[in-house]
Amino acid sequence: MSTIKNFKKDDLIVREGDKSKNFFIVVEGKVGIFRNNEKIAEFSKSGDIVGEMSFILNKPRTGTLKALTDCSLLTVEGELDDIIRQYPDISKKLIRTLAERLTKAAEHRS
Numbered sequence: 001m002s003t004i005k006n007f008k009k010d011d012l013i014v015r016e017g018d019k020s021k022n023f024f025i026v027v028e029g030k031v032g033i034f035r036n037n038e039k040i041a042e043f044s045k046s047g048d049i050v051g052e053m054s055f056i057l058n059k060p061r062t063g064t065l066k067a068l069t070d071c072s073l074l075t076v077e078g079e080l081d082d083i084i085r086q087y088p089d090i091s092k093k094l095i096r097t098l099a100e101r102l103t104k105a106a107e108h109r110s
Contacts, residue, residue: 002076002087013065013073014051020061022077023052025090029071033063042068049097056080056094 004027007013014020016035024031030044040063043050050073054061058080076083076090084091 001078002074004072005075006072007067007070009067009069011067013067014061016061016064018061019054019059021055021058021079022075023055023094024050024065025074025076025093026050027072027074029073030068031071031073032066032068034066035063044068047093049094052094052097056098 007029013024013031026043026046026048028046030042031048031050032039033041033043033050051061051065053059076087078086
């Protein structure tokens, strides 16, 4: 299931350590990822996926998501197998996003 959720600047979207079965797609606005109160990433492009790692791995959140501006996010909830079946385009985007982030991480380590 997916729904649009709106957040005001500085709203907490999810907290590090939370366990949930969802991830987010930026519709508009800017979202920051924080670890130990330090911003480690920022997403502001429409279509950016955030919060996918804990969803895929079914593990607690490794970072806190916070609205850096007023923003609208598409919240995608459910089981991974159901998401793949119901939303093939989102699933492809999810795979592409993971591949891009893995490539960046590998390049950063080199």
